[in-house]
Amino acid sequence: GAGVSQTPSNKVTEKGKYVELRCDPISGHTALYWYRQSLGQGPEFLIYFQGTGAADDSGLPNDRFFAVRPEGSVSTLKIQRTERGDSAVYLCASSRAPGTGYEQYFGPGTRLTVT
Amino acid sequence: AQSVTQPDIHITVSEGASLELRCNYSYGATPYLFWYVQSPGQGLQLLLKYFSGDTLVQGIKGFEAEFKRSQSSFNLRKPSVHWSDAAEYFCAVGPMEYGNKLVFGAGTILRVKS
Numbered sequence: 258g259a260g261v262s263q264t265p266s267n268k269v270t271e272k273g274k275y276v277e278l279r280c281d282p283i284s285g286h287t288a289l290y291w292y293r294q295s296l297g298q299g300p301e302f303l304i305y306f307q308g309t310g311a312a313d314d315s316g317l318p319n320d321r322f323f324a325v326r327p328e329g330s331v332s333t334l335k336i337q338r339t340e341r342g343d344s345a346v347y348l349c350a351s352s353r354a355p356g357t358g359y360e361q362y363f364g365p366g367t368r369l370t371v372t
Numbered sequence: 373a374q375s376v377t378q379p380d381i382h383i384t385v386s387e388g389a390s391l392e393l394r395c396n397y398s399y400g401a402t403p404y405l406f407w408y409v410q411s412p413g414q415g416l417q418l419l420l421k422y423f424s425g426d427t428l429v430q431g432i433k434g435f436e437a438e439f440k441r442s443q444s445s446f447n448l449r450k451p452s453v454h455w456s457d458a459a460e461y462f463c464a465v466g467p468m469e470y471g472n473k474l475v476f477g478a479g480t481i482l483r484v485k486s
Binding site: 260261290292297298299300301302305313315316350360366 | 408
């Protein structure tokens with residue numbers, strides 16, 4: 258079946274602009290995660306959704322970052338007033354409902370470059 | 373605080389040689405442990421995971437890992453490396469509660485020389 262998909266694959270934006278990154282999880286997966294991977298680093302957790310609600314947003318670096326999942330499927334990560342330090346690969350992952358497994362399946366990521 | 377240390381940033385091995393990638397973790401309780409592989413331009417792929425039970429776990433592509441509680445380690449091994457194994461490998465730790473965040477190490481880049 259289809260895996261996790263993310264669009265766009267690459268995004269170049271100017272400092273100060275607003276961007277949206279989209280994640281389509283695996284069908285039927287109720288948990289969705291966003292991570293950020295900076296150059297030379299491992300992924301760092303940003304936010305986790307169970308269904309439509311954000312169950313843990315402790316990794317969001319500041320209030321310029323926001324994510325939604327209005328219908329419990331597709332999620333959008335929104336970044337306002339982008340800064341050069343936001344440049345990174347943004348990874349999305351999904352996993353099944355509780356009790357049926359814990360593995361997180363990752364998408365290919367969106368590479369964000371802020372100039 | 374939870375943390376994962378992968379001491380080796382780069383490792384180079386000859387094709388056909390054995391491989392061991394090190395991973396040490398710091399965690400308040402017994403964690404779930406994972407190894408992921410990332411090829412250029414690709415997403416993270418799960419190689420194997422440890423939840424409980426047998427401390428030697430088998431994964432895909434001929435990889436295995438051993439959980440050693442006394443050493444807080446979860447090292448990844450492969451008896452004979454193939455050129456296609458060249459990639460970046462990440463060790464990760466997560467809580468035993470469902471649905472919580474993974475903490476990743478910084479990764480080890482594996483180069484395979486022919």
